[in-house]
Amino acid sequence: MLNKIIENKTKIHTRDIQLATYPHTDGQVIVHGILKDQRYTKVFDITGEVKEPGIVHHLDVKLLIKPDPLMIEDVQVQMVHVPLSECTDTLDTVEKLKGLEIKSGFSKSIRDIMGGKKGCSHLCNLIIVMGQEIVQGWLAHDRRKKPLIPKDLDSIREKNFLIDSCRMWTLQGPKVKSLKKAIESNQ
Numbered sequence: 001m002l003n004k005i006i007e008n009k010t011k012i013h014t015r016d017i018q019l020a021t022y023p024h025t026d027g028q029v030i031v032h033g034i035l036k037d038q039r040y041t042k043v044f045d046i047t048g049e050v051k052e053p054g055i056v057h058h059l060d061v062k063l064l065i066k067p068d069p070l071m072i073e074d075v076q077v078q079m080v081h082v083p084l085s086e087c088t089d090t091l092d093t094v095e096k097l098k099g100l101e102i103k104s105g106f107s108k109s110i111r112d113i114m115g116g117k118k119g120c121s122h123l124c125n126l127i128i129v130m131g132q133e134i135v136q137g138w139l140a141h142d143r144r145k146k147p148l149i150p151k152d153l154d155s156i157r158e159k160n161f162l163i164d165s166c167r168m169w170t171l172q173g174p175k176v177k178s179l180k181k182a183i184e185s186n187q
Contacts, residue, residue, distance in 0.1 A: 021137025035126040070102040090120040103160040
């Protein structure tokens with residue numbers, strides 16, 4: 001039903017997020033995130049000022065990720081386009097990302113560092129979304145070589161960010177069950 005409703009409609013706003021991971025060293029990767037908000041219609045802000053169509057936000061974030069434990073080692077942020085010049089004042093939160101471990105609770109940690117009135121909600125949201133790319137991209141980088149089957153569940157190198165990351169990775173989920181079978185078969 002909703003597909004039919006929007007079929008011939010003109011967009012009024014879009015948010016595009018692009019995420020990519022690049023190899024750096026044998027264990028490190030660089031995760032790149034871009035957020036672009038575009039308005040397609042003239043609007044009035046809360047003061048009544050006219051805002052023309054165009055790019056509202058264009059944010060560019062690069063994170064150097066290191067393993068063991070998986071964490072942000074370095075960060076680079078560019079606010080290519082923002083609605084207010086004062087938006088760049090929120091970049092003071094970026095340095096606090098260095099040393100942040102990628103594990104369960106990552107999104108909450110990001111909100112604690114730069115969410116709400118502490119920073120820029122758009123930058124905060126982009127970095128939260130980048131958490132998934134950090135995990136998937138680093139795993140793709142790391143798993144180019146066949147991994148050794150761990151001796152037990154406690155020996156899983158990636159347990160801090162895989163176990164309980166979704167229903168498939170709960171201790172009763174299919175991924176852990178298949179891993180347990182592989183461990184048993186390997187012993």
